[in-house]
Amino acid sequence: MRVVEKRQLLSAEEIDRTLQRLAHEIVEKSGGTKDVALIGVRRRGVPLAQRLAKYINGFAHVEIPVGTLDITLYRDDLSTVAAHPIVQSTEIPFVVDDQDLVLVDDVLYTGRTARAAMNGLFDLGRPKRVRMCVLIDRGHRELPIEATFIGRKITTADTEIVEVRLQEIDKEERVMLVDRVD
Amino acid sequence: MTSAVPIPLKPVPQHLRHLLGIEPLTAEQIIQILDQAKPFQEFQRHPLKKLATLRGKTVALAFFEPSTRTRISFATSAARLGADIMNLQAESSSLKKGESLIDTVWTLEAMKPDGIVIRHAASGAADFIARRVDIPVLNAGDGTHEHPTQALLDALTIRDRKGRLDALNVTILGDILHSRVARSNIHLLSKFGARITLSGPAMWVPRELECLAPNIHREPRIEKALAEADVVIVLRVQSERINEPPISLDDYILRYQLTPERLRLAKPDAIVLHPGPMIRGLEIDPSVADGPQSCILEQVTNGLAIRMALLFQLVSGAAPDAPHPAKENLA
Numbered sequence: 230m231r232v233v234e235k236r237q238l239l240s241a242e243e244i245d246r247t248l249q250r251l252a253h254e255i256v257e258k259s260g261g262t263k264d265v266a267l268i269g270v271r272r273r274g275v276p277l278a279q280r281l282a283k284y285i286n287g288f289a290h291v292e293i294p295v296g297t298l299d300i301t302l303y304r305d306d307l308s309t310v311a312a313h314p315i316v317q318s319t320e321i322p323f324v325v326d327d328q329d330l331v332l333v334d335d336v337l338y339t340g341r342t343a344r345a346a347m348n349g350l351f352d353l354g355r356p357k358r359v360r361m362c363v364l365i366d367r368g369h370r371e372l373p374i375e376a377t378f379i380g381r382k383i384t385t386a387d388t389e390i391v392e393v394r395l396q397e398i399d400k401e402e403r404v405m406l407v408d409r410v411d
Numbered sequence: 412m413t414s415a416v417p418i419p420l421k422p423v424p425q426h427l428r429h430l431l432g433i434e435p436l437t438a439e440q441i442i443q444i445l446d447q448a449k450p451f452q453e454f455q456r457h458p459l460k461k462l463a464t465l466r467g468k469t470v471a472l473a474f475f476e477p478s479t480r481t482r483i484s485f486a487t488s489a490a491r492l493g494a495d496i497m498n499l500q501a502e503s504s505s506l507k508k509g510e511s512l513i514d515t516v517w518t519l520e521a522m523k524p525d526g527i528v529i530r531h532a533a534s535g536a537a538d539f540i541a542r543r544v545d546i547p548v549l550n551a552g553d554g555t556h557e558h559p560t561q562a563l564l565d566a567l568t569i570r571d572r573k574g575r576l577d578a579l580n581v582t583i584l585g586d587i588l589h590s591r592v593a594r595s596n597i598h599l600l601s602k603f604g605a606r607i608t609l610s611g612p613a614m615w616v617p618r619e620l621e622c623l624a625p626n627i628h629r630e631p632r633i634e635k636a637l638a639e640a641d642v643v644i645v646l647r648v649q650s651e652r653i654n655e656p657p658i659s660l661d662d663y664i665l666r667y668q669l670t671p672e673r674l675r676l677a678k679p680d681a682i683v684l685h686p687g688p689m690i691r692g693l694e695i696d697p698s699v700a701d702g703p704q705s706c707i708l709e710q711v712t713n714g715l716a717i718r719m720a721l722l723f724q725l726v727s728g729a730a731p732d733a734p735h736p737a738k739e740n741l742a
Contacts, residue, residue, distance in 0.1 A: 299450065302464045302492075307727045316723065318450045352459045 231410045232390065238365065238383060241402035244395075247380040248277065251362055252284035254378050255331055264329040264357065266294040270346050271317050273335035274298075276397035277364060281333060296321030298332075303345035325354040331378070335393040337363040340374035365404060367391050429541045429548040430721055432557035433598040441599060444720060445567050451716035451723075452567075454491070465494035468726055471524035473499045473516060474551070475506065475531040480687055480711065481551050481560070485528050488718035494726065497524055512536065513543060520544050526726040529553075534591075547725040555589050561686050562595035564717040568706045569600075569642055571713075572682050576603040580639050582677070583607065584667060585646030585694055586615040592686045593646060597623050600642075610636035611646075611667060614657035633667055640677035645669050645685045645695050660693065670696045674704065682706050 239247065259265050262285065269278030275297050282293045299317040307314070332346050343361055350356060362378035367385045385391065385406065392405045427440065454460070470489040474482050478501075486496050497519060506515065512531065519527065526547045529537050534554030541548040552558040570576050581600050587593045587609050597607055601624030609616050609629050621627045630636040637643065648663060658666075669683065683695075683705045691697045700707060 302450075302462050302723070307464065308467075313724050313728045316447060316450045316720075318453055320453075348463070352457060352462070354458065 232407045233410050235389070235406045235408050237403055237405050238391070239381060239404035241396075244364070244380075244402060244404065247364065248280050249284050251378050251380055252281045253288070255281065255362065256285055256289055258377065259329060262289055262291045262293060264327065266296065266323060266325075266328045266330055267362075268296045268298050268321065268330055268332050268346070268350065270332060270334040270342060271297060271299045272398060273393050273395055274333045276395050277335060278333035281362070294323045294328075296323065296325075298346055298349050300342060300345040300349055303348045305341060305345065319349065321353060325350060325356045327355070327357045330356045330359045332359060332361045333363075334361070335364050335395075336391045337361070337366045337374075337376050337379075338369055338391075340370045340372035343374045343376075344372050364393060365391050427725060429537075429550075430559055430725065431537045431541055431548065431550050433559045433562050433595045434557065436559075436599075436602075438602045441563070441566065441602065444563055444717070444724070445570060447724060448563075448567055448713070448716040448720040451719040452713065454719070455712055455715055460491050461493065462491060463493040464723060465489070465492040465525075465726060468494045468525040469497055469523070470494045470722065470726060471497040471499065471519045471522075471527040472551075473519060473527055473529045475499075475501055475512065475515075475529070475536075476552070477501045478530055478551070480714075481530065481558075484711070484714045485549075485551060485560075485718050485722075488715050488722055491715070492719055492722055494525075494722070497522060512539070516540050516544060520546065526722065549721060549725065552591055555591050555594070557595045557598075558591040558686075559595050560714065560717055560721065561592045562599040563721075564710055564714040565592075565596055565644070565684055565686070566599055567713045567717055568684060568710050569682065571709070572706060573641060576600070578604045578606075579641040580678075581605045581607045581642045581644065582636050582640040583609050583644045583646065584633065584636070584669060585611045586649055587611055587620060587646065588615045588617055589649050590646050593644070594623065596644060597627065601625065601627070608636045608640070612658045612663070633669075633673060634676055637673055637676040640681050643669065643674070643677055643681055643683045645683060645689075647686070647688060647690065648694050664693060668692075668694060668696055669699050671698050671702070674699055674702075680704075684710060687711070 256262055267278040267282055269275035278295050282295045285293050297320045299319045301314050301316045347359060360377040363376045364380040366376055366379045366382045369387060388409050390407045392407050394401045394403050396402045472482060472485055489496050528549045528551050529540055530551040531553050534556035536553045537548055537550035550557060550559055566576060583593050607627045609620055610633050613631060616629050681704060683699060685707045689695060691700055
């Protein structure tokens with residue numbers, strides 16, 4: 230299978246502006262930063278959560294706690310995957326009980342990652358509230374899950390793939406829409 | 412305008428089907444297992460120690476030889492991953508009635524477990540089973556051959572405390588001849604360039620052990636054997652494995668017990684491991700067992716992490732020849 234790039238969805242500059250806006254929205258809709266903590270979903274949700282925390286610190290002058298969640302053990306498709314996935318560490322250096330958590334991920338698609346992430350979070354405690362922040366919402370949900378904070382909403386075909394490339398992981402910064410070609 | 416974007420192929424690690432011993436593993440495979448145990452070490456500190464990862468899977472525990480800690484460790488690991496357990500114990504009646512090993516295992520297999528953990532008094536039993544069943548086999552100790560999960564949990568403990576596995580001076584004390592733990596540890600640590608010194612009563616430290624791997628030495632005097640040691644592994648005196656002890660227990664204590672005075676001959680930051688069950692006052696002085704250099708209880712906790720990592724890796728997936736689903740990512 231080949232993959233062909235169809236178009237660029239966000240440039241580096243647009244990613245940055247979007248994240249700054251999302252940082253403001255999180256503080257605005259939370260009525261401040263009290264008990265707010267960000268949980269980055271591995272892998273690309275992690276640098277996004279760190280950047281959001283940095284921007285929030287920039288204007289609200291508050292250090293928002295940031296955690297990292299690996300959802301591998303909570304996937305619902307393990308028994309159909311022949312190649313064994315690797316479990317990464319979950320690092321949440323604070324108690325999630327009674328926290329106002331925002332799950333951060335790059336793309337919201339079927340909602341299954343968000344479902345797995347919530348299961349993972351609830352194994353660690355009982356947060357007061359869990360909301361979700363994504364850079365791209367591409368539709369095609371298979372579960373009743375929606376994000377509260379959305380960078381860009383786009384319409385996609387099921388065969389297409391939204392590729393988020395971030396400096397910290399991919400050494401480049403942009404979001405592309407690509408398509409599979411057989 | 413469209414342009415082809417090359418997608419980099421992910422490196423496919425060499426997947427294990429069974430865990431039969433340490434000897435056939437590569438250093439890379441060992442590192443991969445240790446790395447995979449890391450998140451499961453953190454998991455043991457969670458308030459809610461229950462995953463649904465292996466929900467609907469069944470792990471058969473076939474212990475043809477009495478075992479407490481290894482069986483409980485495997486059972487707990489499987490339970491924390493959400494798997495169900497089939498438990499066969501050494502005392503159970505079919506074994507007493509004379510059923511053969513393979514018939515017992517085939518009977519268990521017919522109940523459709525997704526993996527089998529086996530302990531047996533015969534060396535090679537796990538390998539024998541693996542060739543005759545269609546499910547992953549995990550060796551929980553076969554005769555005097557290997558006890559791979561023990562060596563892996565020891566390696567995890569050593570790497571955590573020392574920050575490395577490479578080029579360590581390792582001293583193993585006691586009944587090495589009858590110890591599958593010692594054999595698995597020798598195989599594992601040798602793959603990382605360890606210099607291994609074996610010490611104990613001559614009958615328990617035969618010359619043939621030097622052939623297991625390069626850089627193995629025998630040293631009958633414990634004081635010399637401990638010099639420069641980074642890691643000291645104390646073995647249990649397995650009185651049930653020998654009919655005629657070559658040495659009286661009093662003599663053993665006098666000549667080979669790991670005492671604080673003797674431990675001082677090792678490097679100041681040396682660590683002490685013991686696979687258990689430990690008999691205080693026999694092979695080890697209680698103040699060493701409870702001292703700051705002892706890792707004995709860490710080993711037990713790390714055993715859960717290693718066994719969870721292995722069960723996850725070997726039991727979670729579909730059969731190796733299952734078609735790969737089109738949608739690899741959940742995103």
